[in-house]
Every structure is written in C-alpha cells, then in structure tokens.
Amino acid sequence: MKPGKRLLRNVISDAMGVNAANKLVWAPDVPIVYVDNPKCGSTTIKNTLKHAQANLFAAEGRTFKLRDDPHKADDCLRQRGLRLSDCRHRYVISCVRNPFTRALSGFLDKVATRDPKYFPELRSRRVETFEEHLMAVAEYPAKRLNFHFRPQYLNLDFPNLTYDAVFYLERLAIFSDFCRKVAPQLTLETSAPHSRGAGEASKLHEHYSDRAIELVREIYAKDFSAFGYSTDLAETNRVPGLCIIANRIVPEGTKVEEAIGSEPVNITVPPAYGTTVRYHRLVEMLTL
Template sequence: MGFPGTWMTESESVVYRVVPKCACSTIGQILHYSDHGVFFDGDIHDAKTGLHKWALEGSQGPITRNVQGHRSYAFTCVRNPYTRILSSFFDKICGIQRNGKRYRGNLVPKLIYDYGIEVGGDDGKQEFDQIKSFRRFLLFVRDSIRFRRPMEPDIHWSAMSGHVSTFIWNGGTYDKIIWTEQFNEGMQEVLDSIETQHPVDLGDIPRFNESEGHGPKRLHPVEDYFDDLSMHLVYEIFKRDFELFKYDVENPGNKMPIGEIDLNEVHAKLGD
C-alpha cells in the first residue's frame, strides 16, 4: 500500500500526511518555502518538483525509507467534521473547479437527478436553498461511505481517520496532529521541532485556500445546516474523527476541539 497522501520536504526535515480540506494547501506551501525560500507558483497540489510526494514515483523510495525508519518529524492536520463536510459541499459540489468544470464530471448532474440537490445553477452563483440541498448531500455521503454507491467515497468527504490511518498501517509514526482551528499554534510547534533551510514566520505566511471562491458563499451559521437527523448522519459517518481528534459532536456551532489529542490512542486505534 505504501504511504498515499504523504509529502516530505526534499531536505527530509519533515514528513506530512495530507488530509483533504484541512489546510493542506497552506501546509504544502510552508514546507516548500522552508526548503527553498520561495512559495510554489501555483496550486501546490500541482507541483511536480520542490517537494517529495508519494504520487511521484521518484519520491516513493525516499519517503518509505524515511517514514519506516522514523528519521524525521512526522505530522498531520485535522479539522472539525461539521465544518469540513460543509466546506466540501460548497467547494466540490456547488463550485466550479479551477479547470473551469464541475468536480468529477457527471457527479453533480447525478446528485441533482438522484438526490434532488440544487447547486446554484451552471455557474454556482444563483440563489438556492443551501440548507435543504446540503442535508440531501449528506444522504449521498452516507450512501457512498456505508454502501459504496452510487460511487466509492471521495477523499474530500471520507473520514479523516481513514486518511490518517494509512500512514500508521505501513509503519509510520506521528509526532504531532495539529488542528486547523488552532493552526498557527500547532504549525509553530512543528516548525520549532525541525531544522529548516529557510526561517518561516507564520505571521507573514498567506493562507493558500485554493478552494476559496469556487462555490457560493455560505449564507447561514454552521449550526443552521444540521438538524437532529443531519447530526445523526454526521456522527454515523465521522464517529472516529470526533472521538480521536476531540471535537464536539453535540454542538455543530462549536468548531473548537474540546480535549487534547492522545497520540497513543490514535496509533492504537488506527493501527488495527
């Protein structure tokens, strides 16, 4: 299986397991800058040089040797499941992607037809009932994750614990899991733990939110999108995420973690 979704600086100062919709664009750019003193010109997900990535054949050997030998500090980043699934809906379902097309071709027309979801018209700019459509999207997410139909789960809404676990299965060990909601504090702890080629001042780092502006603006507070049934579905889908990464399942309006992540617990429960 290897280490899918794993990035590493070329200097091998640090290893990072990407979790989609969890500040991965910003983190990737910070890692690139820490080695080269410049940001990658474009979306860091498109970079074929400047970072080791598991998806690049020439990077797989160095990543495997480093991770299995735990030669470098390794970390990942997680996010509140309520805000993450909302972000996925507005970006991937309602939004036009950077190639000018809908995400995954016929996915959105299929959701419109099978689940009655609205997405704001062809350009995602028209008014629609965001709350009703989002709740129908949650039914699709549940179906794809539990029954693997009408399609396999997508990386942007599959559970974070699934992404995090693949790193552990093949012999990886995390030194830190940071929260998107306390990004600067967590990322500073990572930077303080490694030797970088170039100093990184997090106060000067822009947020590289590559999905921003793709879709319609969220019109309501987070909690308005989740009624009792929606909260039940989200807990059913993301139960391990809430428990391991210490988020508040009872209150969608509280995006902040409510406890400390126990790395021993994460390694034990996700290493099965």
C-alpha cells in the same frame, strides 16, 4: 481512475494490510512527511513545505521550479518517489478538523459549485442541499469516497500509523510552533484559497438541519471519537487539546517544546509506516 485499476490497488493494499487512501507529501530536504487531509489546512501545510524547500535550493544556488500552486508537485514538493531511507529522521504529521465544519466545507467548496458527474458518490444526481449531499455520501462505501468527503481517520490511516504530530485546524498556530522546533527553515506560509467560511455560525445555522446533524454524526463517528471532537454542533469551536502526539491528545497547558520530542517517533520506521511507504512505491513502480 479506472475501476479496474482502483480494484487492483485495493486488492494489493488489503493484502499488505495498509490503507490505500492516504497520500504522502514531502520535500527533499525538509524533515517532514505530510499525510494529506483535504479541507483541514492542507494548502497551508503544503505551501509551508514548498517554500521552505525553495528557500533551501535558493541558498545553495540551485535552480528549481516553484509554482504558486501548492497542490502541484514539482522540485520543491513531491508526492512520488519517497523511499524508506528518506523516512528516518523525518516527522510524520497531518491536521484534522471538526467533522461538522469539514463536512460543510467539502460540500460548499466541491459540490455546490461543480458538476455532480465529477463525484461518483453522488451518482450524477443534482444535489441541491447539504442534507441531500450527506444522504448520498452515507449510501456510498466510506473507503471509496472522494478524499474531501472521506472520514479523516481513513485519510490518515489512524491509529494504524503513528504520528509525530497531528494538528487541529482550529489551533493551527501550534503548527507554527512545531515548525520552529523541528527545522529553522520552516516558517508558516498561510494559504486558504478554498476557504468557504464553513465554521461561521451563520453558515452552520443555514445548512444544518436536524437530519444533517444526525448524518454527520453517523458518517464521521470514528472521526469524532478518534480526534476528541464533541458531537454537539454548538461546540464546533471547542478544541479537544493542544495537538495529538504519538496518537495521544496533548492536554491544555502542555508546552509544545516539551510535548514534541527531539527525534521523530518514526526514526526507526515502524512496521505499519514502512509498509505504507512500500505500498506507495509499489503503486508507482507498477504505474497503477
């Protein structure tokens, strides 16, 4: 995106009081709006939405395009055109991940295998180590980071937006339970082509120096606190709770069917979410 266009978007979003960073993904007839959060099961969630919509179209005898890539918008999965009238009775969801493993996954998937010119935050420098990558990220304004590196609370505009459910990648089976609860046509369609095994103990040991640990704690401090993760690298496998509903962590032992309401929290389209949708529509209409 050209700097002038990005600046104009930021000015408009600041004036409206919304975060310009988030990306809304939805399917026409599936009662979900997914707020995209890369490196946190996003491919699986989008794949699930896309195939559910494709099955609905097929059952109705309607022709449609279904590409294998869940990151491609088409008839079954959309990233533009969402209206406030489409938002009622839709569950607003996302997924988060331990900042230690997410940060490493972003580096292994995007930086270690690509030309550094692809990422402005690296200032065209050849980054050789994970620690060097984190140092470059730490020097760059958080809101302007590529959303694979950007703190998750910014991608989600959390807690400004109220979520019906935010899942933990470490416990994605809860998303499957949620699917069965809210829509019978939804079935978990797992897809992880970009997985780099960042949660493996050997990968963590290989890439995390003491300085790297400090940098992740600093860059992603709000992610740790907002989503309940421990700042101890040795506890990357500890999940803070069952999931997050209405922006509160659901404790262990709670039944999913009891925690998830019969109607979405956003059934009346609260002001913050409504403003976010209006902002996205304004961006689309002005082709910013």
